[in-house]
Every structure is written in C-alpha cells, then in structure tokens.
Amino acid sequence: MPLIVQKFGGSSVSDAEKIKHVAQRVLQTQAExxxxxxxxxxxxxxxxxxxxxxxxxxxxxxxxxxxxxxxxAGERISMSLLALAIKELGGKAMSFTGFxxxxxxxxxxxxxxxxxxxxxxxxxxxxxxxxxxxxxxxGFSFENGDTTTLGRGGSDTTAVALAAAMNADICEIYSxxxxxxxxxxxxxxxxxxxxxxxxxxxxxxxxxxxKILYIRAVEFARRHAVPLRVRSTFSADPGTLVYTSKPGExxxxxxxxxxxxxxxxxxxxxxxxxxxxxxxxxxxxxxAEAGAxxxxxxxxxxxxxxxxxxxSFTLPHSDRPKVVDALKGRQSDVGFASVTYDDEIGxxxxxxxxxxxxxxVSAKLFGALAKAGINIEMISTxxxxxxxxxRADQLKEATRVVHTAxxxxxxxxAVVYAGTGR
Amino acid sequence: MPLIVQKFGGSSVSDAEKIKHVAQRVLQTQAExxxxxxxxxxxxxxxxxxxxxxxxxxxxxxxxxxxxxxxxAGERISMSLLALAIKELGGKAMSFTGFxxxxxxxxxxxxxxxxxxxxxxxxxxxxxxxxxxxxxxxGFSFENGDTTTLGRGGSDTTAVALAAAMNADICEIYSxxxxxxxxxxxxxxxxxxxxxxxxxxxxxxxxxxxKILYIRAVEFARRHAVPLRVRSTFSADPGTLVYTSKPGExxxxxxxxxxxxxxxxxxxxxxxxxxxxxxxxxxxxxxAEAGAxxxxxxxxxxxxxxxxxxxSFTLPHSDRPKVVDALKGRQSDVGFASVTYDDEIGxxxxxxxxxxxxxxVSAKLFGALAKAGINIEMISTxxxxxxxxxRADQLKEATRVVHTAxxxxxxxxAVVYAGTGR
Numbered sequence: 001m002p003l004i005v006q007k008f009g010g011s012s013v014s015d016a017e018k019i020k021h022v023a024q025r026v027l028q029t030q031a032e033x034x035x036x037x038x039x040x041x042x043x044x045x046x047x048x049x050x051x052x053x054x055x056x057x058x059x060x061x062x063x064x065x066x067x068x069x070x071x072x073a074g075e076r077i078s079m080s081l082l083a084l085a086i087k088e089l090g091g092k093a094m095s096f097t098g099f100x101x102x103x104x105x106x107x108x109x110x111x112x113x114x115x116x117x118x119x120x121x122x123x124x125x126x127x128x129x130x131x132x133x134x135x136x137x138x139g140f141s142f143e144n145g146d147t148t149t150l151g152r153g154g155s156d157t158t159a160v161a162l163a164a165a166m167n168a169d170i171c172e173i174y175s176x177x178x179x180x181x182x183x184x185x186x187x188x189x190x191x192x193x194x195x196x197x198x199x200x201x202x203x204x205x206x207x208x209x210x211k212i213l214y215i216r217a218v219e220f221a222r223r224h225a226v227p228l229r230v231r232s233t234f235s236a237d238p239g240t241l242v243y244t245s246k247p248g249e250x251x252x253x254x255x256x257x258x259x260x261x262x263x264x265x266x267x268x269x270x271x272x273x274x275x276x277x278x279x280x281x282x283x284x285x286x287x288a289e290a291g292a293x294x295x296x297x298x299x300x301x302x303x304x305x306x307x308x309x310x311x312s313f314t315l316p317h318s319d320r321p322k323v324v325d326a327l328k329g330r331q332s333d334v335g336f337a338s339v340t341y342d343d344e345i346g347x348x349x350x351x352x353x354x355x356x357x358x359x360x361v362s363a364k365l366f367g368a369l370a371k372a373g374i375n376i377e378m379i380s381t382x383x384x385x386x387x388x389x390x391r392a393d394q395l396k397e398a399t400r401v402v403h404t405a406x407x408x409x410x411x412x413x414a415v416v417y418a419g420t421g422r
Numbered sequence: 423m424p425l426i427v428q429k430f431g432g433s434s435v436s437d438a439e440k441i442k443h444v445a446q447r448v449l450q451t452q453a454e455x456x457x458x459x460x461x462x463x464x465x466x467x468x469x470x471x472x473x474x475x476x477x478x479x480x481x482x483x484x485x486x487x488x489x490x491x492x493x494x495a496g497e498r499i500s501m502s503l504l505a506l507a508i509k510e511l512g513g514k515a516m517s518f519t520g521f522x523x524x525x526x527x528x529x530x531x532x533x534x535x536x537x538x539x540x541x542x543x544x545x546x547x548x549x550x551x552x553x554x555x556x557x558x559x560x561g562f563s564f565e566n567g568d569t570t571t572l573g574r575g576g577s578d579t580t581a582v583a584l585a586a587a588m589n590a591d592i593c594e595i596y597s598x599x600x601x602x603x604x605x606x607x608x609x610x611x612x613x614x615x616x617x618x619x620x621x622x623x624x625x626x627x628x629x630x631x632x633k634i635l636y637i638r639a640v641e642f643a644r645r646h647a648v649p650l651r652v653r654s655t656f657s658a659d660p661g662t663l664v665y666t667s668k669p670g671e672x673x674x675x676x677x678x679x680x681x682x683x684x685x686x687x688x689x690x691x692x693x694x695x696x697x698x699x700x701x702x703x704x705x706x707x708x709x710a711e712a713g714a715x716x717x718x719x720x721x722x723x724x725x726x727x728x729x730x731x732x733x734s735f736t737l738p739h740s741d742r743p744k745v746v747d748a749l750k751g752r753q754s755d756v757g758f759a760s761v762t763y764d765d766e767i768g769x770x771x772x773x774x775x776x777x778x779x780x781x782x783v784s785a786k787l788f789g790a791l792a793k794a795g796i797n798i799e800m801i802s803t804x805x806x807x808x809x810x811x812x813r814a815d816q817l818k819e820a821t822r823v824v825h826t827a828x829x830x831x832x833x834x835x836a837v838v839y840a841g842t843g844r
Contacts, residue, residue: 016478023479050499056438057445057507066509066517070502073495077472080492085479087488095488100568146522 003126003168004029007039007136007159009175012233013078014044016085022174022233023085026131030091037122037132037166039159040082042074050074063110068138068149072098075135075155083133094125098138098147103158105139105148112139112148114157114220117165134162153214160217164224171221171228172239173213178232179240180205180212182408183259187396190409194257196241198353201257202228204385208349209262213242255354255361256406261399262347263392265295266320267312267378270327272337275307282334283311283327290326292319296347296380296387308337312378314389317343345377346395349387350402356383368405374398425548425590426451429461429558429581431597434655435500436466438507444596444655445507448553452513459544459554459588461581462504464496472496485532490560490571494520497557497577505555516547520560520569525580527561527570534561534570536579539587556584575636582639586646593643593650594661595635600654601662602627602634604830605681609818612831616679618663620775623679624650626807630771631684635664677776677783678828683821684769685814687717688742689734689800692749694759697729704756705733705749712748714741718769718802718809730759734800736811739765767799768817771809772824778805790827796820 006026013019022038030036041047050070054061061067079095086093102118122132136155139148150157156173163171179193180202197205199222206215212230221228221242231239273279280299287294297313315323320341327339355361365386369376374397378389390398403409428448435441444460452458463469472492476483483489501517508515524540544554558577561570572579578595585593601615602624619627621644628637634652643650643664653661695701702721709716719735737745742763749761777783787808791798796819800811812820825831 016475019479053438053499053503054506057441057503058510060506060510064506066502066505066515069498069517069519070506073498076491076495076498077475080488081475081479083488084476084482084486084492088480088482093488095491097491097569147519 001033001035003035003037003166005037005039005159005163005166005168005171007155007171007173008041008233009155009173010041010044010046011176012174013040013082016081018233019043019078019081019085020089023082023089023091025233027086027089027091030131035126037126037134037162037168038082039134039136039155039162040075040078041136041155043078043081046074046077047071063108063149065109065146068109068147071149072135072138072147075137079133079135086131086133092128092130093133094130095133095135096122096125097135098158099140099145101134101162103139103161104142105150107141107143107146107148109146109148111151112141114139114150114161115142117161119162119165122162123166134158151216153217156214156217157220160220160224160226160228163226164220168226171226173217173228173230174233175212175230176232176234177212177230178235178237179230180210180242181258183399183403184210184261187261187399188259188403188409191403192408192410194240196243197257199228199242199244200384201351201353202242204349204351204382205258205260208260208351208385208387209264209347210258210260218242254352255358256350256352256408258351259399259403259406259408260349260351261395262349263395264317265314265345265347266317267314267342267345267389268320268323268327269310269312269340269342270336271310271340272308273311274335275309279334279336280311283336286326286330286334287313287315287323290319290323292316292323296378296389298378314345314347314378344392346390346392346398347387348390348395348398348402349385350406351385353384355385362386364405365402368401369398372397372401374401423455423457425457425459425588427459427461427581427585427588427590427593429577429593429595430463430655431577431595432463432466432468433598434596435462435504438503440655441465441500441503441507442511445504445511445513447655449508449511449513452553457548459548459556459584459590460504461556461558461577461584462497462500463558463577465500465503468496468499469493485530485571487531487568490531490569493571494557494560494569497559501555501557508553508555514550514552515555516552517555517557518544518547519557520580521562521567523556523584525561525583526564527572529563529565529568529570531568531570533573534563536561536572536583537564539583541584541587544584545588556580573638575639578636578639579642582642582646582648582650585648586642590648593648595639595650595652596655597634597652598654598656599634599652600657600659602632602652602664603680605821605825606632606683609683609821610681610825610831613825614830614832616662618665619679621650621664621666622806623773623775624664626771626773626804627680627682630682630773630807630809631686631769632680632682640664676774677780678772678774678830680773681821681825681828681830682771682773683817684771685817686739687736687767687769688739689736689764689767689811690742690745690749691732691734691762691764692758692760693732693762694730695733696757697731701756702733705758708748708752708756709735709737709745712741712745714738714745718800718811720800720802736767736769736800766814768812768814768820769809770812770817770820770824771807772828773807775806777807784808786827787824790823791820794819794823796823
C-alpha cells in the first residue's frame with residue numbers, strides 16, 4: 001500500500017473549522033488506498049504568541065530547555081485536536097509527540113538536528129488502520145530525553161525526515177499557497193506556477209529566499225531522495241512536484257525555473273584589511289565565533305601600493321549587530337582600518353537546472369538589470385544559480401524585469417493569495 | 423537543608439506579571455535557606471480553553487490519549503515561563519514535565535493514578551542550587567510512556583505526591599485564598615480563617631464540598647503524613663497549617679473546625695424494592711456498572727406487609743442521567759416499582775476532630791436547623807463529620823445558622839476574595 005506523508009502548516013490548522021477540513025482531507029487520502037502519516041504545525045500564530053509570552057518574562061528567548069518545552073506546546077495542541085477531529089468523523093487516528101514518534105536529535109535547543117528516527121510506533125499504528133498524526137518541529141535529545149525543537153521550518157523537516165525514514169512514496173507539503181511559483185506572485189503578478197521542479201533547483205530557490213519550502217527540509221529531501229509535492233490545503237490543484245532525479249521524458253529542463261528574492265540580509269564591509277595571507281581567515285573566524293552564518297563574500301583586492309583590501313559579506317539582519325561589535329572589539333589585533341554596514345540591501349537570485357549547459361544567462365541577467373537602471377553591488381554564482389545584491393528599494397522592480405527577460409511571465413495574472421507567507 | 427514543595431494554582435500564574443511575582447516568591451523561599459520544588463498549574467483558564475477547542479472538533483472530550491496530550495500543554499507553558507522568569511531574576515531554575523519529573527501513573531487517561539515517583543532528576547537539580555519547576559497535573563504511563571493526566575485537582579496531587587516522595591518538610595498550596603475557613607466566606611461573611619486543622623478533618627471538609635484542597639491530594643497527604651500549608655500567593659499571611667498528627671500542646675482540638683457545603687449532588691430514589699437479601703446489592707451493582715460514585719445512602723425499610731422498601735442515594739449531578747437510565751433499563755429484572763430523582767438538594771457537613779469525644783453535637787446541629795425551619799432529608803455521619811441533605815435553596819441559610827450555633831463566627835466580617843473558587 002502506498003505511504004504518503006502530509007504536512008499541514010499553521011495557516012491550515014488555524015481554527016477548529018480548518019482542523020475539521022484537514023481531517024476530511026487526510027481521511028480522503030486514506031480512503032483512496034494509502035497509508036497516511038500527517039505532520040502538523042502549531043495553530044496559526046500560536047508559536048509567535050508563546051514567544052511573546054516568554055518575551056514578557058525574560059530578556060533571553062534564545063534556544064534553551066525551557067524555551068523548547070514552551071514552544072512545543074503549540075504542536076501538541078494541534079496534533080491532539082486533529083486526531084480527535086479524525087475520530088469524530090469515524091476514522092481511526094493516533095497522535096504522536098516527537099518523543100513518541102521516535103525522533104531523536106542532538107541537544108542543541110532551539111535548532112536541534114535530527115540524529116535518528118525510529119518510526120516503529122507510527123508504522124504499527126498505520127498498519128492497524130490508523131492515520132498517524134505527528135507533532136512537527138519537535139524531537140527529543142538522545143543524550144537525556146529532553147524535548148528539543150528543530151528551528152524555523154521545523155515541521156517541514158519533520159515531515160521530510162519521517163518520509164525518508166519510512167521510505168514514503170511522497171511527502172506532500174500543504175499550506176495556503178498552491179505550489180512553487182517562478183517568482184513571488186505578490187511582487188510579480190504574472191508569476192507562473194511550476195508543474196514540476198528538480199530538487200537541486202528547489203534547494204537553490206529555498207536558500208535564495210523563496211519561503212515556500214524551508215532549506216533544511218529541502219536538503220533533507222535531496223540527501224534522502226524524497227519526492228515532494230507542494231500544494232494548497234484549500235484546493236484540489238495538484239500543485240508542484242519537486243522531483244528527485246529526472247523530469248518526465250518529454251520535459252526539457254528549463255534554463256531558469258524561477259526568481260527568488262531575499263530582503264532579510266545586511267552587508268558588512270571591513271575596510272583596509274592588510275593584504276597578507278591569513279587576514280581573511282582571521283576575520284571570518286571572528287564572525288564564526290559570534291555565531292553568524294555568512295551568505296555572500298566579495299574581496300576587493302587592493303591595487304594600490306599600501307597593500308590593503310576591503311572584504312564585504314552578507315548575513316541575516318539579526319546577526320549584524322553582534323558581528324559588527326565582535327569585529328570592532330578585535331580591530332587592533334587584526335589591524336584593519338574600519339567596519340561599515342548596510343541594512344538596505346536586497347538579494348535577487350535566478351535558479352535553474354538548465355543553467356549548467358546554457359551560455360549567456362548571466363549576460364541576459366545583467367543586461368536586463370542595467371536597462372532598468374539597477375546597480376549590481378555583489379555577485380555570487382553556483383552551477384545552477386546566479387545571485388546579485390541590489391538596493392533594497394529596487395528589489396521588486398529588479399524581480400519584475402528579470403522575470404520578463406527570462407520569459408517566465410504567464411499570459412494571465414496569477415491568483416495572489418491573501419497570505420502567501422507561512 | 424529544609425525542603426519545601428510549593429504549588430501555585432492557575433490564578434497565581436494567570437499572566438506574565440503574576441508569573442514574575444511567583445518567581446520572586448520562590449527565590450525568596452530559597453534565599454531563606456531552603457531547597458525549593460515548585461509545582462505549577464496551567465495559566466488562568468487555559469485548561470478550560472483547551473477543552474472548548476476540543477469540544478469544537480469532537481463530541482467526545484472524555485479522557486483519552488489525545489485529550490491528555492492536549493490538556494498537558496497548559497502546564498508545559500506555565501512551567502517553562504516560570505523557569506525563564508526565575509533565571510531572568512538571576513536565579514537558577516530547571517523545569518520538568520511529568521515525564522522528566524519521574525511521575526509514572528497507570529494508563530487511565532483523564533484520571534490516572536500515580537504509580538511511582540522517581541524524583542532523582544529533581545533532587546539532582548535542587549542539589550545543584552536550582553529551583554525545580556514541575557508541571558502539575560501530568561504524568562506518564564508506566565506501561566507505554568504515554569502522557570497522562572491526574573484529573574481535577576491534579577496539580578495539588580502532584581505537589582503532595584512529590585513532597586511525599588522526597589520527604590519534604592512541608593507542602594505549601596498557594597492560591598488566591600489565604601487559608602482554610604470555617605465556612606465559605608462568600609456565604610458566611612463572619613467565617614474565620616483557621617490557624618491550623620488536622621488532616622483527618624481537612625479530608626472530611628474536602629470530601630464534603632470544601633473547594634480549598636482537592637480530596638485526592640488530601641488523601642495522599644494523610645496516607646504519607648505530609649504536612650500542608652494553605653496560603654495566598656498575594657499576601658505574607660502564614661495561612662492555615664494542615665498538620666499530620668497532633669496540634670501544638672496548648673491547642674485544644676476544636677469540636678467543630680468548619681462547615682462545608684456541596685450543591686453539586688442529586689438524589690435518586692428507587693421506590694418499591696422487594697425487601698429480600700441481595701436486592702440492595704443488585705441496585706448498587708447497576709449504579710457501579712454505570713460508572714457513578716455514590717455519596718450518601720438511606721434505606722427506608724418497609725414497615726408494611728408488602729415487604730417493599732425505598733432506597734435513596736446521592737451522587738454528582740453529572741452522573742444522575744446515566745444512572746437513572748441504567749436503573750430503568752433493569753427495572754423488571756430487579757423488580758422495583760419506580761425511580762425518581764431530585765436535582766435540587768444541598769448537602770451541609772460539620773467537621774471536627776473533637777466530635778469524637780463530644781456529645782450533643784448532632785442535637786445542636788439538628789436544633790439549629792429546626793429553629794430556622796430547615797427540613798433534614800437525609801443524614802450520614804462519620805467519627806468526625808455529620809452531613810445532612812436539605813433543599814438546595816435553603817443551603818446558604820442553613821450554613822449561616824449552623825456556623826453561628828457552633829460559635830464559629832468571627833468578631834469581624836471576613837475579607838471576601840474576588841475569586842474564592844480555583
């Protein structure tokens with residue numbers, strides 16, 4: 001019997017009526033002859049409300065034993081309500097916390113990594129005709145049994161990891177968005193929904209700022225070859241298939257699958273770095289010790305006689321203050337001149353598996369941006385992605401002209417959903 | 423070092439400000455040279471809100487795996503917030519779910535009984551200078567590790583059970599009421615707060631309808647000789663000591679410690695029961711199979727020649743419909759004439775350890791009620807308690823006249839708290 005893992009996000013279970021709708025939907029999937037394992041997020045804004053509560057009793061809401069217990073309450077509520085709703089409709093359901101689902105992790109509270117999954121209880125429950133309802137986002141430390149959380153997008157990760165552990169036929173990610181688009185439909189009204197996209201390109205889109213799937217979940221799917229389907233809880237549309245290996249034979253791999261944007265990054269520039277071996281390493285060691293994740297890096301090697309260079313890099317807004325502080329604190333040790341930062345940058349990326357074998361893609365990208373009068377401040381590339389940094393206030397315009405230049409525009413305007421966030 | 427277990431009810435942790443206040447209070451107790459283990463209920467009305475949510479997705483909200491997971495979310499939230507608040511004030515705290523606290527139970531979801539407590543982790547945490555914060559109301563099944571709940575008043579039970587398991591010096595029960603009163607101050611404005619009361623009398627008061635301490639917790643305290651102190655979160659008043667053995671030497675045991683009332687019972691009368699051995703047993707077998715708890719029983723043995731008797735008993739309102747149905751369904755088997763019921767009864771009890779050695783107590787009780795024109799419908803007694811059934815609408819008046827007759831009235835009117843419920 002085919003096994004399907006279905007993940008429903010917070011907007012899909014935000015009230016009792018929606019939970020009942022999801023109950024019907026999963027029962028329908030089971031009635032079509034599948035074993036069904038359902039992963040749920042917390043209801044609506046529950047997690048944010050819990051963070052607000054914590055915020056009002058403490059100044060430190062970073063990952064800890066206590067924060068993890070607090071935050072996992074939300075998924076425990078939604079999972080038990082969904083199981084009750086399925087039973088109310090005459091179905092069989094059994095709910096599982098992260099612990100009960102056998103999801104063991106390391107002890108990194110707030111952003112634990114899955115160590116091992118033992119899905120025995122879930123598989124037994126499904127074999128007995130139950131729909132297994134699993135709380136997303138949570139696991140337990142294999143060291144001491146404490147509750148842990150998987151960090152942002154953790155419920156996607158739970159679903160994909162369970163699908164991998166149980167060798168599921170597909171992992172369906174349900175939200176209020178009906179698939180993966182060539183660009184954010186709120187910015188590009190003519191964005192097209194993709195019928196399918198390869199996992200490599202999906203990974204690049206996610207890491208370039210597309211919010212539809214969280215990068216850790218996509219990485220997990222890619223490493224374990226789990227096919228995904230991104231679809232809407234509120235329509236019968238098949239959504240977008242994220243395939244693991246090759247597309248259907250008749251399909252040509254598109255040169256550019258989509259345009260992703262990210263306005264959550266800052267740029268830090270370290271000015272006047274002595275142009276000697278090891279200096280860049282010293283700087284990035286300081287950044288790493290401050291606990292920040294760097295995205296793009298550009299080093300402008302000095303051409304003057306003073307042998308000084310500038311190093312610029314991008315990182316999340318939230319990491320910027322601590323990294324600037326850390327760098328300033330070590331300024332005399334390292335011997336650079338000064339540090340500047342810029343919170344008003346935007347990142348635009350084009351992604352496509354066909355870029356590996358096509359030429360002229362970067363020329364077309366830079367030409368379209370130049371024609372629109374948009375300056376490029378930094379560039380980084382991978383085999384199937386080109387990313388550029390622009391001014392933040394030019395990002396939307398940049399997205400539209402690039403979308404048009406690569407002939408991604410649909411004939412019709414896309415349906416724009418009320419809440420295309422998560 | 424003395425060990426104190428402190429339990430804070432829902433009204434004591436109903437918002438962030440109150441949680442911060444509780445954090446200060448427990449830190450103060452620790453600073454006075456004690457090890458402190460804190461048990462918390464869910465914030466304010468959280469549990470009722472979760473039940474309402476369940477009620478909107480299912481028609482069956484009785485105890486189940488899923489309901490227990492749902493309901494325990496509330497205590498997980500409050501315990502982690504309290505631990506965070508203690509840390510914010512510079513203290514050391516570690517929080518524990520029922521599972522982490524080692525509270526194993528049977529698998530009776532919704533009303534599990536504690537099987538065994540292994541408080542090792544809590545004791546280790548306290549030895550390291552932490553305040554141990556434990557989620558009340560919850561445990562885990564020793565059979566399969568699933569989350570269980572201890573039923574109404576479960577957080578009191580958690581606190582007393584932990585105090586017993588760790589041989590604590592005292593278990594303090596904090597709420598918005600500052601002690602045990604001779605009667606409900608909302609009904610009897612001149613009710614007096616008791617400085618102390620023996621556990622036997624407290625058990626009778628709780629089982630007779632006094633809401634201040636839940637009966638299961640008091641039973642636990644009595645069985646394991648755990649002294650309790652009932653006091654207010656919001657005042658420095660020492661409250662009421664519930665002592666385990668003997669009061670202070672200079673104290674005489676009061677004849678009557680207090681008056682308790684209960685308006686949550688119904689009376690069922692089975693009319694025309696054949697007056698043969700085994701017939702009463704048949705009737706109470708039917709009642710037991712319907713899952714009802716009986717309180718008082720009166721059998722009016724027939725004096726007529728037809729050898730028929732009437733049996734009346736009281737039970738909670740909520741059990742009345744199913745018991746009446748069950749009896750009607752077996753009417754011809756058992757051979758009784760009919761069943762009637764009455765939801766408009768009230769129960770008044772007087773309780774006091776001194777009643778064992780005093781005479782004239784029942785005469786004084788019945789005299790006071792007769793003088794006020796209040797009819798007595800049923801009577802039951804124990805060594806230290808007399809309970810009578812009256813009309814429901816006469817219960818408050820009955821309480822006042824009995825309170826006065828036993829000279830319990832204070833010189834001044836008692837402070838009546840806004841919410842003296844739980």
